[in-house]
Amino acid sequence: MEDVVAEVLRQWQRAYPGLDVGPTAVLGRINRCAALLQQAADGPLERAGLTRAEFDILGALRRVGHELTPTQLARESYASGAAVTKRVQRLTERGLVTRRVDDRDRRVSHLSLTDAGRELIDELIRDLTAHDRTLLSGMPQDRLDSLAAGLAELLGTLEGTINRPVA
Numbered sequence: 819m820e821d822v823v824a825e826v827l828r829q830w831q832r833a834y835p836g837l838d839v840g841p842t843a844v845l846g847r848i849n850r851c852a853a854l855l856q857q858a859a860d861g862p863l864e865r866a867g868l869t870r871a872e873f874d875i876l877g878a879l880r881r882v883g884h885e886l887t888p889t890q891l892a893r894e895s896y897a898s899g900a901a902v903t904k905r906v907q908r909l910t911e912r913g914l915v916t917r918r919v920d921d922r923d924r925r926v927s928h929l930s931l932t933d934a935g936r937e938l939i940d941e942l943i944r945d946l947t948a949h950d951r952t953l954l955s956g957m958p959q960d961r962l963d964s965l966a967a968g969l970a971e972l973l974g975t976l977e978g979t980i981n982r983p984v985a
Contacts, residue, residue, distance in 0.1 A: 823847050844972075858953055862945040866938060867912075871897065875905045876914060876931065876939040885918070885928040914938060 823846040827839045856870070863873050878894035879886060886894065892902045906929060909915040914935035920926035931939065954962060 823850055862942060862949055866942055872905050872909055875909060876935055879931045880939045885930045887926055887928060891929055
């Protein structure tokens with residue numbers, strides 16, 4: 819079975835004979851998979867009235883299992899400080915996250931899940947995990963393991979080259 823990226827690669831090769839499209843074969847497919855997964859994965863979140871970014875905030879608070887400052891939460895959720903501030907505000911208004919002012923420095927706040935936030939994320943993570951399992955059910959486990967290992971290697975390579983300080 820041929821995917822949509824294969825035709826794009828053929829078009830580039832016709833336009834530029836001899837062009838090495840190997841990197842595009844990999845990254846183009848990753849980008850296409852990411853777009854499809856983003857659409858598919860948001861179903862359970864939409865039903866809960868959450869965006870993917872808000873889920874990431876709740877998930878980070880649940881994974882670490884303790885309070886986080888907004889700066890720590892930004893680091894855990896791979897988001898900017900400004901984005902975290904807006905998301906936390908919406909989640910606080912919904913009663914899913916609570917904010918506690920630091921005893922020693924009133925400029926610092928500590929964020930944690932409310933009981934309702936914990937219940938929601940616990941339900942959602944199970945739903946999303948089952949959803950992910952269904953999405954990947956057409957591939958045998960050994961291929962999934964191999965793909966996960968290859969993607970981990972790619973991620974390590976990219977994290978080591980992108981945003982690296984220039985000497």
